[in-house]
Amino acid sequence: MSAIRAKVAGRALGAGDRLPSIRSLASAMDVSPSTVVEAYDRLAAEGLIRARRGSGFYVSQTIMPPLALAEAGPRRDREVDPFWVSRQSLDADAAVPKPGCGWLPAGWMPEAGLRRAIRALARTDADLLTDYGSTRGGVSLRRLLLARLSEDSIQASVDQLMLTGSGTQATDLVCRFLLRPGDTVLVDDPCYFNFRALLRAHQARIVSVPYTPTGPDLARFEQILGSERPRLYITNSALHNPTGATMSLATAHRLLTVAAAHDLTIIEDDIFGDFEPERSPRLAALDGLSRVIRIGSFSKTLSASVRCGYVAARADWIEHLVDLQVATSFGGPSPVAAEIIARVLAGGGYRKHMDELRQKLTRTRRDVARKLGALGIEPWLMPRGGFFLWCRLPGEQDATQVARAALEDNVVLAPGNVFSVSQTSQHFMRFNVAQMNDPQTWEVLRRALKTAAK
């Protein structure tokens, strides 16, 4: 391969020139013909040369795309909108510290279990490796999910559950099913910023309700249902993003009563559920999957690279959602992805991994809160679990300015207002405690606070 590359680079072979025949090159280089075939095939896959059937290999006629794909990285002059944190953190170099991102470092994930599951996958049936799979997704994972839902006291039947490409895709699918452009949707204030981005894509009108340490402010919630008539309410159960708060049982009960009176549908996104020390009550359990739609994924606890989410809802809704998923992504989610997730969950190690992870996070939350406190940054509350701390900056500092200053120093933060529909979280910042191990991060944070204070 390097011999041919050198000839092309050195213009000994030009565009459209025929390469030496396989036999002649094999004999000239004293290797087997199959070695030359392999090298030619790989060069053809790269696009440097092309095979013409029956007539050998030729140097490509067309201008070559860059062989090294120089990544420009995320644009830094973007508006600080709900896409800001996603784009800055997803596209940042691996070395860039990301206390603003919404996931754990690779070292905190169940790596051994994942590798074991992938090795087992390499030996599984050819059908599973190549076919589209069923429209509701892999059976083994759905079976495990029904058991896990039952642990949350959610009794779902087989026809009430389907797999999706991710948790976000699950929410998106439900929005496509329920919403028409201009429909009003209620979210928490603050809420997960991507709910805002997603609802924009649906051209929904977004209204918000203040979130308290025990759930949404119920008086305001009832008022908004009366005046704004939202079609849908989207919230997190278990551990709220970004605050880490947990809805109380009393709030959950009252909220569902009010929702029933106004015929409101609710999406309960359980994505952080497995980080709870003890299971808190779920809206879907109280409601029995009647007006509550339960959504979840494994991106936070198992792998975001092997992507898979799910929806549990009324059977007649699932039937429509399956049609919608067929129309918009043909078939269910990747059977290979569902199989890897199922194997990790079914292997005994996952529970132990989560036990250890929870303990590690409890320590880390405490340590990071103490260090933030030393900078005058105070958590709004101390969450029962998870990796987020929702914090007030000292001295009425503007979080967007602090985040911009930190980005100049190559640290991605998550400023409060990307989470806030009412734009009232300008003094707040969401910190991911698992992503703050690097002393450099703290230095940058200190400097950014000073710069922004000027």
Next chain:
Amino acid sequence: MSAIRAKVAGRALGAGDRLPSIRSLASAMDVSPSTVVEAYDRLAAEGLIRARRGSGFYVSQTIMPPLALAEAGPRRDREVDPFWVSRQSLDADAAVPKPGCGWLPAGWMPEAGLRRAIRALARTDADLLTDYGSTRGGVSLRRLLLARLSEDSIQASVDQLMLTGSGTQATDLVCRFLLRPGDTVLVDDPCYFNFRALLRAHQARIVSVPYTPTGPDLARFEQILGSERPRLYITNSALHNPTGATMSLATAHRLLTVAAAHDLTIIEDDIFGDFEPERSPRLAALDGLSRVIRIGSFSKTLSASVRCGYVAARADWIEHLVDLQVATSFGGPSPVAAEIIARVLAGGGYRKHMDELRQKLTRTRRDVARKLGALGIEPWLMPRGGFFLWCRLPGEQDATQVARAALEDNVVLAPGNVFSVSQTSQHFMRFNVAQMNDPQTWEVLRRALKTAAK
């Protein structure tokens, strides 16, 4: 595990009962404590028992979901609409013959290369196995795709390409970007049935242009552009689905000229491109990715289980599409999926696999066409490649009735009108020649023709 299962089944252990301690059971069964931990963890993953932290394992309180997930299979009384073939073929039992489906049998896919790629994946970096990955998708696959596009004389730069969850998801994303409810979209008649389902999901108004053996009927095409003002035209390049026809160079050129005059945007879905014996001209190559958007995937030639698609388009459109993909599925497609595909493509074996596959399909198309001819079923044209034969049934038979009759005998067919917006393909049927190996299929087809003729 079976000892505990037996005790629960035999009511020796009831809901909420505490299981024997790990140490006592290990000693009673003469196994190591870690073996018992593993068994308990697996039973907990199944939902039969639950761990309470610090206090041991208990039989689950809640009613158990069925341990065997009885699949109901697809409903057979469904309307024969654009979803009909998808649902019947995706959800059918593996043993059901599916001449109506749109994919190759597992045995025709590059199984060895896939297994090799998955084994290599098990040894790759932890980051790749656990992180979300960049918003445009895995770099190795994008690099290979740029080279492949260049083989089709499509010179795309790095910022003109992004990966998606599948080819259908790519089309869906572009529709979200370009269409508003009520917008008019032009498709071929006949066209891939899922274009109809997808456009319905977007609440688009669908109009169609008759497809001829050399592309869409140009006179009608120009007329429709003038009278209906479609925002978008969606078509297949290379090998048209369902007809297997190839657009001529003259048609492509004329079509683009008319499109420019009416400012029409075009999605060119290249999904069957690799099945061509020689590359035919692509609209995207003529147009230089200005008004043509190129879409593709590897579901037909490599794996539909490892799902990944792509879009190549104007750089400013890609930038918007990336935001839309972040909003609706958070991040790009699965990095693990992109890595598997890239490894198979880069490994030299893929080209050889495709060469052999094309030869095998040429033989199979000829054989199946001869056998269909014996039943009076005649191909509309003999395609240059691929696995579809678009055929006219004998004696003005109604294809929907034939398909319903065949389904009674457990064979899934694809009746013409699911492909036809104008509902004028009632006497046509699309056959997948690679899925007609079973003599039983031919027996059922003969019987269904007789039944429907009554």
